[in-house]
Amino acid sequence: MEKIVFPVPTICEYLTKETKQKIFLTTEKDEQNSKITDFFNSIEPMWNEMKWQRKLRQQKWLYWFSAHMSLWSDISFNFAVLINLLVAIFYPFDRGIKGISHF
Numbered sequence: 001m002e003k004i005v006f007p008v009p010t011i012c013e014y015l016t017k018e019t020k021q022k023i024f025l026t027t028e029k030d031e032q033n034s035k036i037t038d039f040f041n042s043i044e045p046m047w048n049e050m051k052w053q054r055k056l057r058q059q060k061w062l063y064w065f066s067a068h069m070s071l072w073s074d075i076s077f078n079f080a081v082l083i084n085l086l087v088a089i090f091y092p093f094d095r096g097i098k099g100i101s102h103f
Helices: 010-014 017-026 036-041 043-057 060-067 069-090
Strands: none
Touching: 010 043, 017 043, 036 043, 043 060, 060 069
């Protein structure tokens, strides 16, 4: 078991739970059964995400909307289903022209 101690920069507080979990679950072990090499290979995307999250959290409304994306996804899906049902119910199907018989 390796133990590496290094200071954690304050920007790391902006790393999302999803990214932490993804890194924890997808980091591959090397020949020495260590995840350190693959972890350090994934630092650049994490760094970019932390910078973006810091900018995002400075804009309160935008951060609130982005933090509730699953809510917006559910609302938009339900709204799309409602619109489709309304179109299906009230669609003016051709019921045939009066006076012309169909064989």
